[in-house]
Amino acid sequence: VEASNRAAPKRGRLSRRRLLAGGAIAGASLPLLHELIPHEGLHGGGSATAEAAGGHGSHGGPAGHGPLHADFRDGADVDHVANGFDPSEILRDFDEGRTTRLPSGRILREWDIVASDKEIEVAPGVKYAAWTYNGRVPGPTLRCREGERLRIRLVNGSDHPHTLHFHGVHSAFMDGMPGIGENRGGGQIEPGGSFVYEFDAEPFGVHLYHCHVAPLAAHIAKGLYGLFVIDPAGGREEADELAMVMNAFDTNFDFANEVYAVNSVGFHYQRHPIQIRRDELVRIYLANLTEYDPVNSFHVHGNFFHHYPTGTSPEPIEFTDIVVQGQAQRGMLEMRFAKPGLYMFHAHVTEFAELGWSGFFEVS
């Protein structure tokens, strides 16, 4: 209830009429501009409202004056090198760990994950003292296959106690819960400590992991989370796969977020559109790790997708252009783009969209 109260004052409108600021548009050619016109038509409501606000009387910025949609200031970008990760690369960076074969013939898959404290830039010029897994937010996208044996070694290099809590099927001692399993070396992992989580990869689907140390909201909001993808034993159809974690940052510690994003940097994919090939199957592993707001959503322009909630069923439940997720909810989206152009995607909790959670697919 409190969270929804906090969210209430946030309001805003989206105008999608501008293409892109600065160099981000460099790759877009004139035909692409034409493609944008029908996609605007799909969302005339939003644009028309924003235009009406600006268009009547002497007030407001008519087209050609001022920005046509929300964005950070011109000319400045986040220093991805200093951050140690680039959202454009995180997108297709699936960490499959190391594999060996057990005497039984099963595959053993192992990862090493280090928790550490690190300042990251979440908007150009704006730093946030994050807590990270392997130096990035979100943490590595762990990818495995149904039925494998998994071993994940957590080394706590942070100044604070942490755990790895997986959403999946496993024993209580492997749950990453403080107070459970300390006598066996698990539970809450203190600074300098380490622990190996071991369990089977089940069930297949799109899952996640995060820290479960109290205060819980703070440990998650600071950046300790990541995607955990278990492929079905038979695999899935070949696709251009994208890992997207919807997240946000409470930079001023008022239990409400100032910057919203997919994969941590606000407006990143708006300024650096995701390159997509025409007619190719696109599969998005989407999770909502936004703290302090009860729901987040994903909406794509000019297209519809098949929605597989939690990715645990081979059949989609819905053909839609919007999916709403509560905290820690996740799913799989599959779509193809038939025509080239710039297609926006953004939270249709529109105030999030205008506070950073907006991007483009650039189809060619």
Added chain:
Amino acid sequence: MEAGPRSQPLSRVPSWALGVAPLVLLAAAAALFFGLGAPGLDERNGVPVEELAVERTVLRPGEIEMTVRNDGPDPVRVEQVSVNDSYRPFAGGGEIGRLGSSTISVPYPWVEGEAYELFLLTSTGATVTATIDAAAETPSVDAGFLGLMGLLGIYVGVIPVAIGMIWLPFLRRVGAGLIRGLLAFTVGLLAFLGLDALLEGLEVAGSGPQAFGGAALVIVGAAVAYLALAGVDARMRARTERARREGGSPMHMATLIATGIGLHNLGEGLAIGSSYAAGALALGAFLVVGFAIHNTTEGLAIVAPLADSKPRPARLIGLGLLAGAPAVLGAWLGASAYNPSLVAFLFGCGIGAIAQVVVQLAPSVRDRVAGRLDGTAVAGLLAGVAVMYATGLLVSA
């Protein structure tokens, strides 16, 4: 005995050198301290403190402009700006040094009458919020605007005061007792204005940056005006021998009252001008009539000490302008160059001036025989307060 030989060497040193020597030493010590990198002191305890105060907001078609001042001890970097929870590209911002300011301009299709909340996101993720309660275009300062503000100042300042002064012939016919009552009325009236200015000054001071003193500016302004008027008063007394013999000339007293009221009306003009500029003031006939009634009594206060004298009309006009014209100046200043620190200081000046006038008037309110407050004086004082209170309800600027 011992002091003699010791002071011998110093007696050749010129006095100015003795006066300057400690300052030279201070400068040398400071240079040494800096040169050695402040030995023994850590840089700071804790994180830098970021404080920004919004000084002025200007709305133009399609644009919101905000002037912010760094109020805290550390530099602040303004990195992003949001309007109603939507980030917008903008000009300005960046690093703002201590006491420095920056004007941030955000293109935004604002709509008249709607409310806006802006937040500035600093490099550390801190936010500074500014609200616009009801958006209205900020008038640009051109001849037409200055003319309008001038007219407004004349309506609420000059004309009412002049009308109030027309009570002078009436005052000449009434008895000394009633005059004393009217002087008491003037004191009550001024006391109310002083209190009003104090409260308003403190409110303005609280809203603006604190780096320049905040509420202290009101007090400093009051002290400056009080002492300045006391100085002027002393000079006037010294010059007019006759006045000194008679214990202060009526004209002299009227001038002091007019000055005090003038400084008060400067504050009133500031309030009107800045409210108008912010779109928070409806320029209706009601407002003008309210101010007229409120300020007419000020005219009466000015002429009250003149009942027994026959000043030239030119001097009366001069007094009227002294008391009323600052409203015009205030309206111009308030609408075009609003700065909370300056306004707080000017409100303080008004308070100091009024205090000085009250001190000057107080003796003539007392019963001349018994030397204390009688019924007439008390009734006058209360009436002054009551009239100001009641007419003050008519206006809110």
